[in-house]
Amino acid sequence: MPDTRFIDPSIATWPGEAARLLGGRCDGCAVVTFPAPKGCPACGGGDVSQVELDPVGTVWTYTVQGFPPPAPPYLGPASPDTFRPFAVAYVDLGSVLVEGPVLGDPSSVRIDDPVRVVFPVLGQDQDGNDVVAFAFEPIEEGSHA
Amino acid sequence: MPESEVVIVGVGIHPFGRHEGLSGLEQGAIAAQAALADAGCAWPDIDVAYGGSVASGAADSLVSILGLTGVPFVNVANGCATGGSSLMAAFDALRSRQCDLGLVVGFDKHPRGAFNADPALLGLPDWYAEAGMMLTTQFFGMKLRRYMHDFGITEDALARVAAKAFRNGERNPNAWRRKPITEEEIRNSFVIADPLTQYMFCAPAEGAVALVVARAESAPAGSRPVTLRSAVLASRRHGTFEVFSPSLSSTRAPSPSVFAAQGALEMAGVSVSEIDVAQIQDTESGAEIMHMAETGLCADGDQEALIMSGATEVDGSLPVNTDGGCLANGEPIGASGLRQIHENVVQLRGDAGERQVPGEPRVALSHVYGAPGISACTVITA
Ligand SMILES: [Zn+2]
Numbered sequence: 282m283p284d285t286r287f288i289d290p291s292i293a294t295w296p297g298e299a300a301r302l303l304g305g306r307c308d309g310c311a312v313v314t315f316p317a318p319k320g321c322p323a324c325g326g327g328d329v330s331q332v333e334l335d336p337v338g339t340v341w342t343y344t345v346q347g348f349p350p351p352a353p354p355y356l357g358p359a360s361p362d363t364f365r366p367f368a369v370a371y372v373d374l375g376s377v378l379v380e381g382p383v384l385g386d387p388s389s390v391r392i393d394d395p396v397r398v399v400f401p402v403l404g405q406d407q408d409g410n411d412v413v414a415f416a417f418e419p420i421e422e423g424s425h426a
Numbered sequence: 427m428p429e430s431e432v433v434i435v436g437v438g439i440h441p442f443g444r445h446e447g448l449s450g451l452e453q454g455a456i457a458a459q460a461a462l463a464d465a466g467c468a469w470p471d472i473d474v475a476y477g478g479s480v481a482s483g484a485a486d487s488l489v490s491i492l493g494l495t496g497v498p499f500v501n502v503a504n505g506c507a508t509g510g511s512s513l514m515a516a517f518d519a520l521r522s523r524q525c526d527l528g529l530v531v532g533f534d535k536h537p538r539g540a541f542n543a544d545p546a547l548l549g550l551p552d553w554y555a556e557a558g559m560m561l562t563t564q565f566f567g568m569k570l571r572r573y574m575h576d577f578g579i580t581e582d583a584l585a586r587v588a589a590k591a592f593r594n595g596e597r598n599p600n601a602w603r604r605k606p607i608t609e610e611e612i613r614n615s616f617v618i619a620d621p622l623t624q625y626m627f628c629a630p631a632e633g634a635v636a637l638v639v640a641r642a643e644s645a646p647a648g649s650r651p652v653t654l655r656s657a658v659l660a661s662r663r664h665g666t667f668e669v670f671s672p673s674l675s676s677t678r679a680p681s682p683s684v685f686a687a688q689g690a691l692e693m694a695g696v697s698v699s700e701i702d703v704a705q706i707q708d709t710e711s712g713a714e715i716m717h718m719a720e721t722g723l724c725a726d727g728d729q730e731a732l733i734m735s736g737a738t739e740v741d742g743s744l745p746v747n748t749d750g751g752c753l754a755n756g757e758p759i760g761a762s763g764l765r766q767i768h769e770n771v772v773q774l775r776g777d778a779g780e781r782q783v784p785g786e787p788r789v790a791l792s793h794v795y796g797a798p799g800i801s802a803c804t805v806i807t808a
Contacts, residue, residue, distance in 0.1 A: 341674075356556045366617075370568070
């Protein structure tokens, strides 16, 4: 029977209300990378510890994906009928900038917008399972992060 | 014994574009024969060869077309810097006096449509492609959007760069796209990766370029040498903004283009103010703009006024991509970097016809940049 699964259990603590993305912090130079690297790209050190990333940040830069990504591998809506352009951003989470899609109207995304990480259903895999991935969601003015 | 001066004595090109029924290798052979004829020498005179293609097979197979002379022929595979790396290898072999006369060749024939990438081959996790982020076009849009925000570059400048490319392509018989396109059409074409539209992007293509290089003392009689002053390669450092990066460091570092250009100018012993003509990587309109500053041709933010005032046109004070660049020529990866050097040689010889930079240009810079964060720059002088 079809189920719901996370796109890659090694990159977040999903499921749960307080799910977080998981990165790696170098024990030597403290540089944070997402996803957790095998070796530190900054200093070449081999000791990297898992770290939960801040769930809230700001848009550092963005674009709008104007055409359906090749599917497969893309698991989201990719047919001419179902595809809608979506924003993709690097979000500054303080320790690291993480690339991810931004939910909502792509034409409204701007640099410095506050966003939070969320875990929506991206699409279905070959076995009919719902696949959950991470994305960023704009934080409305006046709401609490 | 002092190092030998190295000169480019012959250039040959097979036109860029789409060529049904002609393999990449065959286009490479046509370019090689044209370069040999231009240099006034023959294939058996060549005592070292370097070449590469990304999608069209081993360059050393050219010997089966050009002739089995026993020449040492090295295949080079270095992504977008394949041509630059081949030239660098030939440069080193000649200036250290290991050889007298070398051939450098690059060719390619890519399928239509965007370059598709397999995450596993690049050390990336499957989820990155499954989530819709494994597209080079997103990288170009995002690097550019931040740059425009930081340095006040407008969408008008993006359209102007593309329009210039197609105007220059119109005056280049070897270019693929030779029909001018208005800035309005460029702006209003399909938005591929905001702020970049379809006509602001180059496309995979076909083509070939070859150069004959020599020690100055060995230049064939009657050839018209230009001097190869430097060829420098750099790869990325931690903190640069590169394609296919699930995350970026919170501290920024200069692009590899900065180091390759500085290195090439230093080795050549010329200052950036002496550059008369430049061919720089324009995978999309914004890349030309950002690379103008990364190569040191201008300061960050100065591009807007330079472009809108016409300074980067063929008859401007800082002519950039006079042959139409990647935008008008397409990008056969193995040949693209050598196309820039071909154009610089043609310009320094005064042979560029309708697109000739006026005033007898004497110093030319070329710059390639590509995945996953490599850059190659060369300086040649008349
Ligand atoms: Zn480290």
